[in-house]
Amino acid sequence: MAKDFPKRSEDYSQWYNEIVNRADLAEHSAVRGCMVIKPYGYAIWEKMQAQLDKMFKETGHTNAYFPLFVPKSLFEAEEKNAEGFAKECAVVTHYRLKNDEDNPGKLKVDENAKLEEELIVRPTSEAIIWKTYKGWIQSYRDLPILVNQWANVVRWEMRTRLFLRTAEFLWQEGHTAHATKKEAIDETKMILDIYADFAQRFMAMPVIKGVKSETERFAGALDTYCIEALMQDGKALQAGTSHFLGQNFAKAFDVKFTNKEGKQDYVWASSWGVSTRLMGALIMTHSDDNGLVLPPNLAPFQVVLIPIYRKEEEFEKVVEKLKEIKTQLEAKGISVKLDDRDTHKPGWKFAEYEFKGVPLRIALGPRDLESGTIEIARRDTLEKHSLDQSDIVTKVEHLLENIQSNLYNKAADYREEMTHKADTYDEFKNILEEKGGFIYAHWDGTSETEEQIKQETKATIRCIPLDSKLEEGKCIYSGKLSKQRVIFAKAY
C-alpha cells in the first residue's frame, strides 16, 4: 500500500484527492478553478473520447466546431437558459493589453480596446449553435441535423474539485435539429441509451436511466434525461444528461423550416453531453485503499511487463522474452507497457503500477525462464499467480475480460446493497444518515416538497427512473398521493 495513503473509510474526500494527485491524473493549475489534466489522466480521457465518438458516428452523427465565445445579445436570447448560466460566466471585455507605464516590464488592459459587446466564454453552446442553424435550415430536406462538438467550456464555479467540478472542463455536446417532436424525443432517448451502454460496458459502472424533476432540469429544456451512478461513499453522481429542448431554442433564434406539406414550423431540438466529470466517476467507482483501479476497456495500458533480474546478463534474457510476449499481446489488440528502465527497482515499479490501477501486471525473472512460468497479478483482486507461459495470450485475454466484468459486478452489488426503499420520512432520514445510497420513495410531484426535503436532508431527487413500475403510495413528506417512486440521494 502506498505510504501515507488515506483509507476510504477514514477520509473519503482526501482519499479521492490523493488518488487524482498520486496517480498523475490531474492537478490544480495557477488559474483559479482550472485544472491541468496530466498525460496519464488524459490518456484515459482519450480512450473515453474514442469510444463515445465511435458510438456517435455509428448512429449518424458528425463532428463540427463552433466558436468559444457567445456575444451577450445571443446569450440572453433564450431567457431560461441565460438565467441558468448568467451567474457563472467568464466575460471577455477587452481585446488588447498595453505596456504599463508605471510598472516597466508589466502589462495592463488597454482601455481603448474595449469591446462594443461583451463576449461570454461558452458555458454551453445552444445559443451560438442555434444562431448558426438558422442559416442551415430552410426545408425538411435539411433535417435532421445530427452534430456533436468536442470542446472546452467554462462555468465559474466557486467550489471546485478536480474532474468533479472545475471552472473549465472538457466535454462533448451534441446538438440536433428535427422536423418532428417525436424524432427529437427519440434522439434524446437514444443518446441516453448510448451513455448508459458506454458507462456499463466501458466504465464498468452501473447506472440508472431516468428523467429529472422540473427543479433539476437543464435551463431551457422541456425534459432532461440522465444517467445516475452511485459512488463508494453512498453519494450519487450524475454522469450524463440528454435534453429534449422542444422548440425553445428554435423560437428564441427564429429557426423555422418548411415541412413536406409546405407549411412553416419551428424546428425541434435535443442537446446532450458528458464531460471530464466521468473521470471522477470512474475513479470513485472502482478504486480502493491501494489506489486507482481501472477497467481494462479504458486503461491506457492494460498490461505492464516488469523484468526481474540481478545481473546484466539476466536482464537481457528476461527482457528478450518479455518483448516477445509484448508482441504477441499487441497482435491481439492488447495494450502493453514494458517497463525496462534500470533506474527503478522492480518493487518500486510494482507499487507504482498498482497505484496507477493497471489491470494486469506480469513479472518475469531468471527462474521463470528456467521453469517456463510467469507471474501474473490482477489489480482488482490483488491476486497473484504463477502460470505456465503456454497460451499466455489467451490467458491474458480471459483475465482482462474477467476483470472488466468483475469490476462491473462488484459495483452493481455495492449499488444493490446501497439501494433502499423508504415509506416514511423518518425511515428516509434514518437511511440517509446511517447508510446513504439510493432511496426509492414516494413523492407528491411538487417542487415545494422537493425543496423542503433538500433543505432538511441535503438529499435531492436524482431521477424518476425510466424502468420503474407504477405503484400507488403516499408522499413521504406531504402524505399526498403518488403514483411512482422516485430516487433520492445526496449527490456530487
Place this chain on the structure above:
Amino acid sequence: MAKDFPKRSEDYSQWYNEIVNRADLAEHSAVRGCMVIKPYGYAIWEKMQAQLDKMFKETGHTNAYFPLFVPKSLFEAEEKNAEGFAKECAVVTHYRLKNDEDNPGKLKVDENAKLEEELIVRPTSEAIIWKTYKGWIQSYRDLPILVNQWANVVRWEMRTRLFLRTAEFLWQEGHTAHATKKEAIDETKMILDIYADFAQRFMAMPVIKGVKSETERFAGALDTYCIEALMQDGKALQAGTSHFLGQNFAKAFDVKFTNKEGKQDYVWASSWGVSTRLMGALIMTHSDDNGLVLPPNLAPFQVVLIPIYRKEEEFEKVVEKLKEIKTQLEAKGISVKLDDRDTHKPGWKFAEYEFKGVPLRIALGPRDLESGTIEIARRDTLEKHSLDQSDIVTKVEHLLENIQSNLYNKAADYREEMTHKADTYDEFKNILEEKGGFIYAHWDGTSETEEQIKQETKATIRCIPLDSKLEEGKCIYSGKLSKQRVIFAKAY
C-alpha cells in the same frame, strides 16, 4: 462547373472564399473573426489530427490538457513572448452577469464580479505550461517531458479569413523539456521532419524546410524552424513551425533541474504547432476551377457511389450491387459513401461531389449491370472511364494511390516552375511583380535590409532553407557579402 463559380485566374481571393463556403467547409460566425467549422470541413481536420497524433505518439509524445486562461502575471513573465502577443489578447475581466434592471429580460456585466487579476485567453500556452512544468521537474530523471496538447487558441486578428487567419483557431501545440541544448534542438528538428513528412505524404503538398530570420522568429524563441508551401497564386504559406526556445521559459519560470553530476541547471525547451490553417493550405494547393480537390489520404470519403436508375426496380438492383462493392472496398480500408437518396438526381450528385473534391466517383446503372461494367471518374484529372467490374477493389486502390501521387507531383511541378533566382534587386522586383512564387536571393543578414525589402515590395524572407548549399554572393539590396541564398516571397 458550379454556377457562378469564380475562376482562380479572375479572382483568386473570391475563388477561395467560395470553395470554403460552397464545399461546406466553414463559415463566419456571429462572433467577429471566429469561424464555424462545418461537418465536412471538420471531417478533414479530424483526418489531419488522427495522422499527426499517430506520428507524435510514435515518437514518444503524450497528450495532456492545460487551462484556457493565463493569469496576466504569468503571461508577462517571459517578456518577449508577452510583447509579441499583447496586442491581440482577449481579456476576461469579470465572472458574472446580472439582470439589467433598465432592460427587462437583458443581462449586463456584474461590476461586483470583477476579477482581481485579469485572465488572458491563451494565444499560445508556453507561460501556463512552464509554470506547470516547474512542479514536474526536479531531476534529470524527470526529463525529457514530451507533451502535446490539442486545443483552441485566440489571437485577436483585425483582418480575418476562414482557416487562414481567424481570431479563434484550433491547433496542436507541443511543449517539450530537455536536459541538454542538443536534445532540445534535435527535438525541434525532428518535429519539423514530421511536419514536412505529413505535408508531403498526406496533404500531397511539397514544402521547404528552413529556419526563420530573426524578424520572423516566434516571440521568445532562439530559433524558429518552419515548413513553407507555395499556393496557386504564387504566394507562400507558412504551414507549421517548430521553435527552439533555449532556456528562456525555464528562466522566466525558474525551472531548474539537478543533472547527473548533481549540479543545477535551467531546462531546455522546444515548442511546435500546426493549426486549422493547414485546411487553407490544403484547399489552395489542389483545388481548381471546378471546386475543391482532396488528396485521398485526407478525404472524409475517398469514393462516392451513385446509383443511376429510372424505375424503382432498377434502383433496387443497382443499389444492391453498389452495396456489395461498398463492402468490398471498406474491407480494404477504403472509406466510401453510398448516396442512394431519392431526393436528388444523379446529375445533381455528380456536381455536388465534384465540387466537394471527392477523389473517385463511381456510377452504376442498369446497362452496367447487364454488361458487367462500371463508370469511374477521378476528381484530379476529371477523366471518366467505363471499366470492367472485375478486380474493382484493386483498380480503386491503384487509382487512389495514383491520385495521391499525381496531386503531389502537380503541386511540385507548379512550385518548380514558380521558383526563381534573382541576382539583382531589379530582377527580384520584376519576378515578384510578373510571376510571384519563391525567389532565391542573396541577403546580407540584417534586419534593416529585410525590413526595407518588405516595405518596398511586400516580400518577406520565408526562410533560410536547411538544404541549400553555401554560395558566396552579394545581397540584392545592399550589395554586401552573403554566404547563402534565402527564400523570399509574398506570403499569407
